[in-house]
Amino acid sequence: xxxxxxxxxxxxxxxxxxxxxxxxxxxxxxxxxxxxxxxxxxxxxxxxxxxxxxxxxxxxxxxxxxxxxxxxxxxxxxxxxxxxxxxxxxxxxxxxxxxxxxxxxxxxxxxxxxxxxxxxxxxxxxxxxxxxxxxxxxxxxxxxxxxxxxxxxxxxxxxxxxxxxxxxxxxxxxxxxxxxxxxxxxxxxxxxxxxxxxxxxxxxxxxxxxxxxxxxxxxxxxxxxxxxxxxxxxxxxxxxxxxxxxxxxxxxxxxx
Amino acid sequence: xxxxxxxxxxxxxxxxxxxxxxxxxxxxxxxxxxxxxxxxxxxxxxxxxxxxxxxxxxxxxxxxxxxxxxxxxxxxxxxxxxxxxxxxxxxxxxxxxxxxxxxxxxxxxxxxxxxxxxxxxxxxxxxxxxxxxxxxxxxxxxxxxxxxxxxxxxxxxxxxxxxxxxxxxxxxxxxxxxxxxxxxxxxxxxxxxxxxxxxxxxxxxxxxxxxxxxxxxxxxxxxxxxxxxxxxxxxxxxxxxxxxxxxxxxxxxxxxxxxxxxxxxxxxxxxxxxxxxxxxxxxxxxxxxxxxxxxxxxxxxxxxxxxxxxxxxxxxxxxxxxxxxxxxxxxxxxxxxxxxxxxxxxxxxxxxxxxxxxx
Numbered sequence: 087x088x089x090x091x092x093x094x095x096x097x098x099x100x101x102x103x104x105x106x107x108x109x110x111x112x113x114x115x116x117x118x119x120x121x122x123x124x125x126x127x128x129x130x131x132x133x134x135x136x137x138x139x140x141x142x143x144x145x146x147x148x149x150x151x152x153x154x155x156x157x158x159x160x161x162x163x164x165x166x167x168x169x170x171x172x173x174x175x176x177x178x179x180x181x182x183x184x185x186x187x188x189x190x191x192x193x194x195x196x197x198x199x200x201x202x203x204x205x206x207x208x209x210x211x212x213x214x215x216x217x218x219x220x221x222x223x224x225x226x227x228x229x230x231x232x233x234x235x236x237x238x239x240x241x242x243x244x245x246x247x248x249x250x251x252x253x254x255x256x257x258x259x260x261x262x263x264x265x266x267x268x269x270x271x272x273x274x275x276x277x278x279x280x281x282x283x284x285x286x287x288x289x290x291x292x293x294x295x296x297x298x299x300x301x302x303x304x305x306x307x308x309x310x311x312x313x314x315x316x317x318x319x320x321x322x323x324x325x326x327x328x329x330x331x332x333x334x335x336x337x338x339x340x341x342x
Numbered sequence: 343x344x345x346x347x348x349x350x351x352x353x354x355x356x357x358x359x360x361x362x363x364x365x366x367x368x369x370x371x372x373x374x375x376x377x378x379x380x381x382x383x384x385x386x387x388x389x390x391x392x393x394x395x396x397x398x399x400x401x402x403x404x405x406x407x408x409x410x411x412x413x414x415x416x417x418x419x420x421x422x423x424x425x426x427x428x429x430x431x432x433x434x435x436x437x438x439x440x441x442x443x444x445x446x447x448x449x450x451x452x453x454x455x456x457x458x459x460x461x462x463x464x465x466x467x468x469x470x471x472x473x474x475x476x477x478x479x480x481x482x483x484x485x486x487x488x489x490x491x492x493x494x495x496x497x498x499x500x501x502x503x504x505x506x507x508x509x510x511x512x513x514x515x516x517x518x519x520x521x522x523x524x525x526x527x528x529x530x531x532x533x534x535x536x537x538x539x540x541x542x543x544x545x546x547x548x549x550x551x552x553x554x555x556x557x558x559x560x561x562x563x564x565x566x567x568x569x570x571x572x573x574x575x576x577x578x579x580x581x582x583x584x585x586x587x588x589x590x591x592x593x594x595x596x597x598x599x600x601x602x603x604x605x606x607x608x609x610x611x612x613x614x615x616x617x618x619x620x621x622x623x624x625x626x627x628x629x630x631x632x633x634x635x636x637x638x639x640x641x642x643x644x645x646x647x648x649x650x651x652x653x654x655x656x657x658x659x660x661x662x663x664x665x666x667x668x669x670x671x672x673x674x675x676x677x678x679x680x681x682x683x684x685x686x687x688x689x690x691x692x693x694x695x696x697x698x699x700x701x
Binding site: 206305306 | 452456460475476479480481518520521522545548552555561562680681682
């Protein structure tokens, strides 16, 4: 897409982009109508579409998406602030790094879904337990990329700064953070992606709205069409969010 | 076989194979199916050093070597089945006809439905509503037997110190229950009696495992839940009963079977029914021993278990009244929009197997 192409070339380029999904849908149709799969195990694409239209008309689809989106945004922002502050502290101070290392390394492999029982006990079944799960999912990618980014800032700049007796605050603001920025932005992108993935797990806790709720409710109600629709929504919204962050990252990189 | 076709289809989707690989194959033929059951029987015998290998040929029966795959649940609602399993009644009944069974435990009705939909199980037992939901989604299943009923086995609970004294007080309150479970139906009936609807309460979707905690923490004002939780929570002082199903809902637990399988293997279904009936009779005539047997299965004390038994009527029979009740639930589910396609009670319930088994 990035290469400058003639108009017919561009059409071909986009056709290539959409050819695979179209093929998948065609094959899906074929299997549903001519294969031996049961409709309750694999509803045909038009059933999913019908389900989607009904839910759009009700307004319930938009409601599910916006509820989940706000939850993710909230959990992600809290995680971003916490991870950035902690990441900078760890990145700048090797004693603090040593001090926190073991606990963080043990916490890191615990998947957010494993926290669900405790989240319910600690925070109840309301909004805070869901935010906690999302927070947890977003926190580690941002933290680790921030620390890595700071560690990878060229040591020669730091030596130079020390020789010229630049004070610590200016050093951090003017050299270390800008140097670590690409890595931090990567962490934020991965973190947001993770937060969105975790919304499904989070909304399994007594939710009444959200795409994760839609999915688990579809499961309880033997509605494979709802399940597939929810999965597609999670995928599509996740991709759009990542695209938006990619654009923002590029802008930020340009002016820094 | 279906699985394999489906997996193949997926592989193609992922770009691994040729487009033509998965054709319009029909459902597995009888021969393929028998292959499968024999395979399973062998693995069963290999893993379980069961007593089914010796003197199998008591009767030269057609059910020789057949396997019934059971998707099971362990709750007091299914005491007759759980007791029969613990007492070895299933082993005996299946040995009598030279057949065997496999037993896989699940935590709730919807999960049993999933296993049956995936073709991994032939029979399952659960409450009326989840069975109806499965039928409505297109699964070709039939209710073939009752397990238990119990008007007091399903109730709306509030905190022990709650000032909710009347159903009308539920207005504007948070009520937790498992969406799509038969608890939802009781709540609908109860609210209706008080002139309220679901719009008057704040519904929270919570499984039975998490509801007691939520009520104890005052995260919710009321929960709709079944035994053993009613007895446990009222005994330990966490909750009191606001209203139970007495005179409102009979709460039928049912056994359902995949229609095609049951028609082809009626003697396996009948063996299951007979074992269940023996379990029910055992509990009725030996409540103390039965309580001692099942209390550890449900993680309750023996005293609690006896009290719980008192809230049930254990029987495989499906009376006209039961059929009317289940039909009522199906009609409600459709009217309330819980299921998309209506379920015809008469087609859904088949008492032929019960009659054949002598009930």
